[in-house]
Amino acid sequence: MCGLLGLLTTDGTSDDAVARVDSAMHCLRHRGPDEHGTWHDGDLVYGFNRLSIIDIAHSHQPLRWGPPESPERYALTFNGEIYNYVELRAELAEKYGAQFATEGDSETIVAAYHYWGTEAVRRLRGMFAFAIWDTETRELFLARDPFGIKPLFLATGTGGTAFGSEKKSLLELADLIGIGTELDPRAVEHYTVLQYVPEPETLHKEIRRLESGCYARVRPGGRPEITRYFEPTFPVRPFAAGRERDRYREIAEALEDSVAKHMRADVTVGSFLSGGIDSTAVAALAMRHNPNLITFTTGFEREGYSEVDVAAESAAAIGARHVVKVVSPAEFAAAIPEIVWYLDDPVADPALVPLWFVAKEARKHVKVVLSGEGADELFGGYTIYREPLSLKPFEYLPKPLRRAAGKLSERIPEGTRGKSLLHRGSMTLEERYYGNARSFNDAQLRAVLRDFRPEWTHQDVTAPIYARSAGWDPVARMQHLDLFTWLRGDILVKADKMTMANSLELRVPFLDPEVFRVASQVPLDQKITKNTTKYALRQALEGIVPPHVLHRAKLGFPVPLRHWLRGPELFEWARAVIAESGTEHLLDKAAVGRMLDEHREGRVDHSRRLWTVLVFMIWHGIFVEQRIVPDIQEPAYPVEV
Incomplete structure (x- = not known):
């Protein structure tokens, strides 16, 4: 796991380019405080910050690998984890005689690319955003995982192509690569409607994202050539009469195998735990591999807006040690500027705030957590379905x-x-x-x-x-749409950004190719019934998930935003945000103020719309006006001795 940044220049690297990349890496310290450095090779500069999870003593980045005749042909920088790397290493060694100098997953990626070419990305079970530089062909290969768990931003200008784990690092290099920093008005409108900026857009016109399930190839002086390698489909296979239990067993076995592989680490792995079926299933299966599992949840200082009690009951039922963080309205408001800084682009989902706090608490105990993201999109869990x-x-x-x-x-x-x-x-x-x-x-x-x-x-x-x-x-069409919109635009963005802000790796076992394979075949009547959602998954998890959770509706981390914006907790805070914002050219601030007043009076529930605007105003104050300077407590790099 790491924060990566790279620059493929148009006309060769310079000492200044290397220094600029090195400097820009400092705003990514949170993604990898264990190691830091830069590397360059004529046309390319890599910057990397490593969060050591697997093969801690080795697998340093950039990782060099090549076949025996050219042992340092490739250079890799990589953010993520490959969970089937043990099996792939064995296959590559047996079929091709591939040799490995480390015990980590990084070498597996490069060896797979050497022997299988671009087909390698289809063989990887994991979350990833990586860059492979071929020193012989002078070609850069970039790839992102099928579901978009790990981010990768791209910008191409007259000075070359920059790529990185966070947009703010590319903004630091804007003049070097020859791009502007003006906002994209269409992306602003999309954000206002959707509450997130949809891929491949960002709010900056000349910075885009490599989409989930895509790879790109680029040479010095050229533009990235992007190819989609993964298109999720739903080849529904009706359940044969009398064989339903066989299909439920297949689902349970796929998830159990995924959780087992997601537990691979050389550090302690914990698990987030809400009161719902998804996180409880993951935690219960994780307990089979770590009887000392620690689970984490968060709640609020308002009755009825917390799943703390249900999560604690679940933790007790599966035998896990449980840690709870309760968030006050004052803490909630005070954290927003820092959270928005880490987000890069605004996401108007208030659930990311409790996620930020529970990640901060979890990092005191573990370096990796599992979570239940993706289950609703794969198995039909949203009520709207x-x-x-x-x-x-x-x-x-x-x-x-x-x-x-x-x-x-x-x-x-x-x-x-x-x-x-x-x-x-x-x-x-x-x-x-x-x-x-x-x-x-x-x-x-x-x-x-x-x-x-x-x-x-x-x-x-x-x-x-x-x-x-x-x-x-x-x-199925709604699920497919959500995989490309809500999941990768909101759910996975907040999961990645809020955990990595705290130097914590989050793993999502539901978003695994094998789990998706069985989920995609579930017919409509096994997803949605008159009385419930995720029917087949619930049946598959009988005996794994405690009964008090098995048929409970999903709540996640509910936030009492509607009430707080009407009362003393957040009303004056919101009024101040509107008054101080320099967004008059983009937003009618008087109209926003009227919305706030209508909401306070109880005439209309504007909470969701208000939050969308307020988060944008804070984002604009940080990244455009530079009026708001969050107090970022970035971790220090280790001292070299």
């Missing part, structure tokens, strides 16, 4: 009647029963569903954004994804 069942009668209506129902809904007063049903039923799936984050509608956007463009909609993001799932059942 039941929407196609409730709207199915509308499918039998002619299109004109459906549109008429939509027009009728517009004339029905807000809050009237049936208004929402008519509105949603009048639209196609592609029109109504754009992921779990739905913040502003067009009318609300027009009131808040100075440069509202109605032609920039969520369909910029979703239409190409929906086009690839034509003909699938509606829930």
Whole structure:
């Protein structure tokens, strides 16, 4: 695990380029405080910060490897973990006589690339963002894991191509690579609607992300040539009558195998634990490999907004030692600027705040944690996935009647029963569903954004994804969409950023190719029923997850934001954020202030929209105005002796 930064120059490296990369690495210290350094080779400069997890005494970066005839042909810098590296090493040694000088997973990546070429990325079970420099062909190969667990930012200008684990490190090199730092107005609008910036965009126009499941090849003076190597599909396989238990067993075995491989580490591994089925399943399976497992959860100083009691009961049921962090409203507000600095781009999901605190607490005890991200997208866990069942009668209506129902809904007063049903039923799936984050509608956007463009909609993001799932059942299409939007734009961003901010590695066993393989075959009636979600997964986890959790609805880390923004906890704080923000050219601050007042008076619940704007204002204050300077307590590098 590490924070990586690289620069492939147009016309050769210089001492200044090496020094600039080295300097920019300091804003990534949190991602790898155990080792630090730079390396260069004519056209390329690598910077790296290592968080040592596997083969601690060796596997230093950049890692050099090559076949016997050219033993240092390749140079690798790598962020992530490969969980099947033991099996791959054995296969490479047996088939090709590959030789390894370390006991880590990094050499496996380079050897696989040498012998299998770009096909190697399809063989890797893990989370990764890496760069391989071929000193003979002078070609750089960049790759990112199938689901987007680990980030990789890219920027290409007249001076070359820079790539890194965090955008802020590329901003430090903007003038060196010849790119501007202006904002992308379309990305701003997308963020406001979705609560996150969708891949491959960032809020800076000339910095983009290598998308999940993609690799890129680039030569000095050229632009990255990007190829998608992984496209998640849902080849549904109906459960044979009387053989349901066999399929449930297959799911359980795939998850158990994934957790076993995710426990591979030379440091202590703990587990996050909420009151839901996903994290409890992971923790329970992890206990089979570490009877001394420590679990972690967080809650708030407000009754009814905490899963602390359920998580503690779960920890006791599986026999884990349990650690709890309770967060006050004052702590919550005070942490926001620092959290936003670590995020790079704003993510308006308040759940990332408790995640930040529980990660900080966990790092006092362990260096690696497991978590349950991805289960909902793979097995059909979101309540919204039941929407196609409730709207199915509308499918039998002619299109004109459906549109008429939509027009009728517009004339029905807000809050009237049936208004929402008519509105949603009048639209196609592609029109109504754009992921779990739905913040502003067009009318609300027009009131808040100075440069509202109605032609920039969520369909910029979703239409190409929906086009690839034509003909699938509606829930599979929603899952597929969420894998490319909500999961990699929100869930995995906050998981990576909040844990790595605390030099803590987070592993997600559900997001494993083998787990996805069995999950993708689960038919609709085994995902969503009239009374529950994730039906097949719940059946598979009988005997693994304690009964009090097995059929409980998912809550995660609920945040009492709606109440806090109405009361003394956050109202004055929010008013100050709006007043001090220098975003008048982008946002109608008076309109935002009116939203805050309406929310306080209880007339409308604006909490989600307010939070989206407030987080953006703080982000703008840090990265654009440079008016807000968070108190970043970055870890120190080890002292060399």
